[in-house]
Structure formats: structure tokens, C-alpha cells
Amino acid sequence: MVAEQTSTRRVNWGAVSGSVVLVYVVVWALGLSHVASRTTFNRWGAAMGSLGARLVICGVVLATIFHTLDGLRRLVAEAVPRQRVHEMRWRTAVLFATWAIALPCFAVIVWPWVAETTR
Amino acid sequence: MTATEVPSGPAADPAPAAGHEVPETKSWGWHLMQVTSWLLLVLVPVHVFSTWVFHDPGHFGVALYVDRWHQVTWRLFDGALVVLAFLHGGVGLNGMCTRRIHRAGVRTALSVVIGVVLGVVGVLAVSTILSFNVS
Numbered sequence: 001m002v003a004e005q006t007s008t009r010r011v012n013w014g015a016v017s018g019s020v021v022l023v024y025v026v027v028w029a030l031g032l033s034h035v036a037s038r039t040t041f042n043r044w045g046a047a048m049g050s051l052g053a054r055l056v057i058c059g060v061v062l063a064t065i066f067h068t069l070d071g072l073r074r075l076v077a078e079a080v081p082r083q084r085v086h087e088m089r090w091r092t093a094v095l096f097a098t099w100a101i102a103l104p105c106f107a108v109i110v111w112p113w114v115a116e117t118t119r
Numbered sequence: 120m121t122a123t124e125v126p127s128g129p130a131a132d133p134a135p136a137a138g139h140e141v142p143e144t145k146s147w148g149w150h151l152m153q154v155t156s157w158l159l160l161v162l163v164p165v166h167v168f169s170t171w172v173f174h175d176p177g178h179f180g181v182a183l184y185v186d187r188w189h190q191v192t193w194r195l196f197d198g199a200l201v202v203l204a205f206l207h208g209g210v211g212l213n214g215m216c217t218r219r220i221h222r223a224g225v226r227t228a229l230s231v232v233i234g235v236v237l238g239v240v241g242v243l244a245v246s247t248i249l250s251f252n253v254s
Binding site: 015018019021022025026029030032033034035036038041042045046048049053054057060061064065067068071072075078105108109112113116 | 153156157159160163164167168171172175176177178179180181183184197200201204205208211212215236237240241243244246247248251252
């Protein structure tokens, strides 16, 4: 009972990352619907070069990678039920792969700002 | 009667334990989530990497889409991404709200708001993607 209560209080990172990705897609789609007014869209695009925007993009990239890999884990577990025995291993692999892919991406996204600033 | 109704949404698992042979009737939402999941598994990473990682975010602008939308494939890709992501996100968010909110009225109102917001933004974005003049 206690274990059950504890597990229900755990943060559902799959849902959190999914929400982040959904908000991103809504904002991106809203931006796209203004692509015809080129000046406004380019002004918005120029703002994406700031450090704050790059860090937000890093967050979106992290959420996307995690939600994708975690979703793949769930789909595999559903398609191949005997893989559920290795659930902890799969979860660990998802976390490891998420950070292994995300960290180089962070460097690629933030580096142009660092190079520009320290020039 | 052994059929059970499975709630929709990404957190609809855990499914019955392995070896438990219970025939299940899955909801339309569950099937929609499955189909969109497999497609988005490819579309979303390709979109995020091609837009923000392989291109410097500082150079984001109309030029990126003018280049991209010269090819019909990219238009279809972006249109499909918006439609599938909104379907997947809408059903997922709705499922999450359904599990957390217990008042039926609030739940219905929230479902309507999610549907209307995603529907309007989706139609706006897809119509722009398909009608944008690249010349």
C-alpha cells in the first residue's frame, strides 16, 4: 500500500516531457502560421539566436529525445510483453541514451553563441 | 465477459502482466496513440534535429522555410508533423486531464478547450504550409 502510494506520487517524466513537446509544437505551428509576414517572422527568428532562446531549445531537444526513447520503450514493452521483465534495464538505457544524445546537441546549439560572444 | 476497456493516453499502461491471456477491447484513442506514436517516432526527431541542431538557431527565419518548402516532400512532412503531433498530444493531454480531474463538467470543458485550441492552430498552420508562396 505504501509502495503503491509512493509510486503514484512519482513524477511522470513521460507526461512532463510530452507536455513540453506539445507546447513547443503549438508555439512552432503558431509561428509557422505567420511565416507569410516575413518581417515579423524574421524578427522572431533573430530572437532565437539569444542565449535564453538557445537554452529553451536545449530543453525542448532534451524533452523530445526523452519522450521519443521513453515512448519507444513503452511501445516495445507493449509489442513484446516478455521484455517487461527487463523494465529497469530499459529505463536505465533510455536515461543513458537521452543524455548521451542530448549533451552533444546542447554543445552544438549553444556553441555558436559562445563563439560569437568571446570573439 | 472478459473484455476490458482500456483507457486512452500514453500512460494507459501498465498492461496485464506477461502470460496473462486476457482479450482486450482497446479504445479508439489507444489505437490512435499507437499509430501516431510510431509515425512521430521518426517525424519529431527529424524535425527537431533538422531545424535546431543541424542549423544554427541564430539563422532561423523565412529563408529556411523558403528553401525547405521548394520541395513538396518537406511541405507534406511539416503538415503531417503538425496534424499527427496535435492528434497525439491532444489525446494524450485529454487522457492525462481525465485521470486527474474528477469533476465531469470541468473535464468536458477542458476537453473542448484542448480540441478547439489545437484544431484552430492546426488548421492555421497546415493551411499556411500548403499555401505558402516560396517565390
